[in-house]
Amino acid sequence: MHRVQARINGKDYEHEVEARLLLVHYIREKARLTGTHVGCDTGNCGACTILYNGKPVKSCMLLAVQANRAEITTVEGLAGNGLHPVQEAFLNRFAVQCGYCTPGMLLSASSLLESNAAPSEAEIREALEGNMCMCTGYQQIVDAIKYAAETMRASTGKSL
């Protein structure tokens, strides 16, 4: 057994875990944050995407012990009480159908917009390479991210 102290969405968690426990299972079952999903467990689908020390990673590809002293953001922590502009955009642009890919998509998208405030369609599509959606065919997701970028630029007053 190993002791894991992780900070998830600004809150501290501490658990004894087995060495083989996957991080995604730690988040879902120990921290009981079930917004992070499992779609494959082979690192292909991106449903388990989280921010690990600020970077999007697939939490089925990490062990829970690797979360020790890490700073993690899951979809539950993406915004405070309200909605992150990307969430707002997903809602307004019909980017959600079954919602199973959505948490992972939102984290990949928000992290893209952190580093690139005005991504082109091709850049958005590239940033989503690690996230599968079986419902939407991606188009409305791409449009939502574009729209989120616009609203975020407008609200920060940055123009290009």
Added chain:
Amino acid sequence: MMNLDEIFVTRNWVGKSVRRDEDIRLIKGEAAYVDDLDMDCAHVAFLRSVYAHARITKIDTSKAEALPGVIAVVTGPEVAKQTKPIVARAITQPAIQYVMADKKVRYVGEPLVAVAAVDRYIAEDALELIDVEYEPLPVVVEIADALKKDSPLIFEEAGSNVLLHDTLEHGNMDAAYQEADLVVKEHFRVHRYSSTPLETWAMIAKHEKGNDSFVVWANDQQPGRSTANVCNTLGIPNNRFRLIVPDSGGGFGIKLAIWPHIVILCLLAKKVDKPVKWVQTRREHLLGGSHAPDCDVEIELPMKKDGKILGLFIKDIENDGSFVHTAGIYGLIKFATMVGCYDIRATRAELLSVVTQKGPTVQNRGVGKPTMIFVLERMMDIAAKKLGLDPVEIRFRNFIQPKQMPYTTPSGEIYESGNYPECLQKALSLSGYDELKKRQIEMRKNGKYIGLGISAGIEPGTSNLGYYYTSRGVPEYMGNAEGAIVSIDYDGNVNVVMGSVDQGQGHATTISQVIADMLDIHPERVSVDSHLDSLVSPFLGHSGAYSNKFNDVDLGAVIMATKKVRDKMVRIASHVLGVETGGLQVKNGAVCSRKDEQKSVSFQEIASLAYKKILLLPEGVEPGLKEIAYYKNPMAKLPSRDDFNVQITHSNSVHVVAVEVDVETGEITFLKYVIVHDCGKQLNPGIVEGMTIGSTVHGIGAALLEEFVYDENGQPLSASFMDYMKPLAGGLPRIELAHMESPCPYTLLGTKAVGEGGAIGSVAAVANAVEDALSPFQVKVVSLPITPQKVVKAVKETKEI
């Protein structure tokens, strides 16, 4: 179509892209899919067959049972003793299969032993300790192997690997052949693929020891039928089984037959003092979580020199793998709309369902129609080439004309409305087809190969479930219907409970739009519980989400239940206001006098009479404001081999695609993708757009990327997303979508099917475009998927994909 004025009192919401507020939970990570439910469960893992065909000589689970943390184990032979065999829906030959392998295994991935343990990790550890001895048997993988005279039998009792063989003929085919100037023939092979919902199958079963009953939470797509099947298989009364369906992460048909696993979990739950949970791994899903069958289709078109098609013959052989429940249904569904958008007056369909050692099949998005439209639309291009006609022209010469609507096909399918020529015309102009043609010629000079593909397809909706007439004189299910409960609560707000389920189609929003316009309230005042509970939800054998039935019978039930509630409120208001019901109207969440709107009583006030001050209700009016209604589509015919409609609504669309093919690498790039879609009245264009594009991408994946590959021993080679390739955001075209609107006369709101159409038209359109691009190399496309390797090989050597 009903008089819309009888349904709606306002037109503020229906037809608008109202935002899906049910998504708020989803985007905040607050959804409750089965695996998210907060229950203290034991966790289940399955030992699955590693052989494609073998006799089981020994199963020893003692070591596994001794592993600390293991709670219970059930084996196939044990389960077989306690259950009835899987019920077959369409096949005519006897084939006995249990929900778990019993004496022999028939495919890699077939469940053999289920283990419940304190956590999933330990359950998986336990699988390693189970000792199974197999005696391998010769395997049958491909259709041709299954049909050989001396082929090993997968179900000995059937006496053959063909479980269904039927020929259905309508109109005079002999005359069609006699009158024909030529007969165009081809032979196509379509591969196995699946729409693979991102959430796999998941279920929790709890055994109530006190009254020996079960409660199950599962992401079941067809709870009406599943409930019956689970009870029959377990041999328990209906009132000992309760099914609850929480949020579901996509379905596409792939969750229509998860009930055999529910049966296993129930038996395991009997041995455990807490609920048992199983979440399918992606590997399990790809091995045996059901596929669309691969198939082999011979097709013949007797035609005139001018391009007019006189008849259509298909010999369709489906490789249904090893799952007797759904075997045989693809052919029957495919046959129903085999003429596509064309006026073809004679048809003959020879349908075969064969069993092999491939995994189970189930109704994947479009169920056979993607293949039927693929072969038919490929044939239109092939015939055009033979006759020196333009592919556009040959379609115009054969289309069913708008003045022929409603049009009855030779077998009795009724196409209720639509303008197919105009749909093609619109798609051509929107895509700039003529310009693209010119560009094609220009680019060829520079050694670049672009191709244009067209497909015109029918997207049927609302299955008339009596279509299993092949095997059952009187099928167990007929027609189609759904139930809804609509109530007004203390606050005058509306609550809805459905008999159907939702896997992401936005049903709640669409329902709230319809009710908002029926009661003149804001849609926010309508709450729809999209979760199903078989104990309380209005429930029929048809209940579920399949064959695009939502826009028809599900909404029909909502409308009828809302009307009942509205009528009751008007009756109470009439009593309160002293105004005849005919002099009243529903306005702004209240009932008021038409003459004097001041004379008004709000829904909330009416509710307080109905629920609380019941002594003030008019004579003969029951307390409460909750109504249930079931609605069945009136057009479903009784089962018959001569005249039958398998589906009741028929949307149509045209896809126009331009691709560039790199003949050196085989890479295919999209230059243009246009769809003109006619699904009758659209209730929420934002939702329709999403379903159409999503569905189209399923077809693109099927045409270019996805394939379940098996080796000659029946070993699956594509059991992860590394080998089973799905479309990703990059590499897909931007899809341009335009609509036409031919209302359906036989649904209450004029709606038709939405959701499967994209998957139906896209496969053919992409294939036609690739063949067109490769026409300088005389390459013919007669199989799928069109992979880069196949393209390169065809250009250099085989001339055939």
